[in-house]
Amino acid sequence: MLGAIGLDERQESAYRALVATGAAEVAELARRLALPEHDMEIALRRLERHGLAAPSPARAGRWVAAPPSLALGALLTQHRHELEQAELAAVLLAEEYRAESGKAAVHDLVEVVTGASTVSHRFRQLQIGAAEEVCALVTETPMAVTGPENKAEEEATTRGVRYRVVIEQAVLTAPGGIEELSAALGRDEQVRVIDKVPTKLVIADRDLAMVPLNAPAAEPAALVAHASGLLESLYGLFETVWRDAMPLALEAGGAVRAAGVPGPDVTDLRILSLLLAGMTDASVAKQLDLGLRTVQRRVKGLMEMSGVTTRLQLGWHAYERGWVARDAPRS
Template sequence: MLGAIGLDEIQESVYRALVAVGAAEVSDLAHRLALPEPDTERALRRLERSGLAAQSSSRVDRWVAALPAVALGALLTQQRHELEQAERAAALLAEEYRVDATDAAVHDLVEVVTGASAVAHRFFQLQLGATSEVCALVTGKPVAVSGMENEAEERAATRGVSYRVVVEREVLSLPSGIVELSAALSRDEQCRVVDRVPTKLVVADGTLAMVPLTGRGAAPAALVVHGSGLLDSLMGLFEAVWREAMPLRLGGGGRVEEESNGPDAADLEVLSLLLAGMTDASVAKQLDLGLRTVQRRVKGLMELTGVSTRLQLGWHAYERGWVAREPQL
């Protein structure tokens, strides 16, 4: 919680413990937190430099917590001031960039990023810089970064950035594929699946895109595309794949309200994966269910809709809004 003002986990724990007791000796705090005394003392010294703690005037080995409202308030005010200065500097740089870009050469509209570390860093940076929407096509065999596992995605979603993601079917068969997709859907991200995506792709706010540049066996490299006709084409590619992809509903995710006498969340998970092209056995494995349980749920859905084939079941699922290509309002 206090990492934003520069405190690590140990320093924050020590400060919280000191606030709780008001004043304490190093040995008492170390015992309370189950920390080595040297680590506790180092944390107190760091808190002292930040104005969050001070040594008692009566006893040198005793530490006193600074009043949180005053001490933290001062640090937060300083942090806000520094952020405002950084925002002004960023705005000036952006303005300078726009002026210089009016006559930009064609080669200025793309960047080539090479090396696994550099590609991964640029990938995270692109998402962290997004303000409204991130669109992505995800393959089952990432080269430098994982399509689903990244902290930047969670942080961007927390800031209110919306996600539209299309994964190829192979992702569903990965050991953690279903878990990660369920987590994404729980953050209100929209996820769909197709047999195969044409390329790995990430587009932030419709103004910046990133695509792989190297083929199989070569060192990881990527192309970062700025506003241009090429970027418009990449966004058009994403929208075309998105329209044809199958929506996923996992772990209670999705936006379709369940009917009182309709399928439950587990039924919809099974149905979603089957419509995505997975076999009964694959669905059972991914959802940690028995094969007969999956088949029994499918049979129950067919009886509920009054159909005799799975093809008819898929059609009725769309008609009833159990699986919809667009969110139901």
């Protein structure tokens, strides 16, 4: 628990033991924690450097604990300051990077990473650096690391990063596939399934995308695309696959099941028809005797249901799905 302020497990155990006893000799602490006295001496000296313990002035060989509220409070304040400075440095570097990216040469918009460990590291970096959303197309064979090894995904979802993942059918029958899917769904990730995905793909915040470069008898390699037309095309590919895929859900007993593609209700269809006829949100609300916020909320829900980000895309999606007819009479 105290690793965040620089203590390892042995040092934390020694400090906890000192706090519990108030004061103790090295030999006593070593017996209590089942450690060699030499190792305990080293741990206590490191606690002393942190200001958490000190040799007793009254008795040689005896150590006393510093008050936790005082000593730990000082360390926490120091680490908060260091984190604030690091956060400021990150913001400044991000601004500098964006400024340089705006005038980057074409060859700077893509990079090729080679080697299994390098690809795996870059894959984790994409997820660790994500702030809002990670989109992925997943095949039976992972891009870099398998689900149980992908701690970055778990950490990202804990930070509130949204995951939208499309898996191909073969993943459901792959060894450990159902267990990994259950874990992902348990973290509230949105997962859909389709017969076959066109390629492995990971996109972070629509800023970076990563696709594998497969060549026979070659070491693993991947292409990383920065903000560019290529990245937008890859994002468009993901959205197309996402719309055609079947959502998965977690049953009460923990089993994975197809949830069925959600569809609009009657009120949604009426709102869509009037909007496509050129009416404003306010006019639609008045026509259907609904609140303006209700109309806007339903439109937002339709966009999320369709996996689109603009109303223009929503109209196209509505026609493609047959939600509204192209020759429907205007209201």
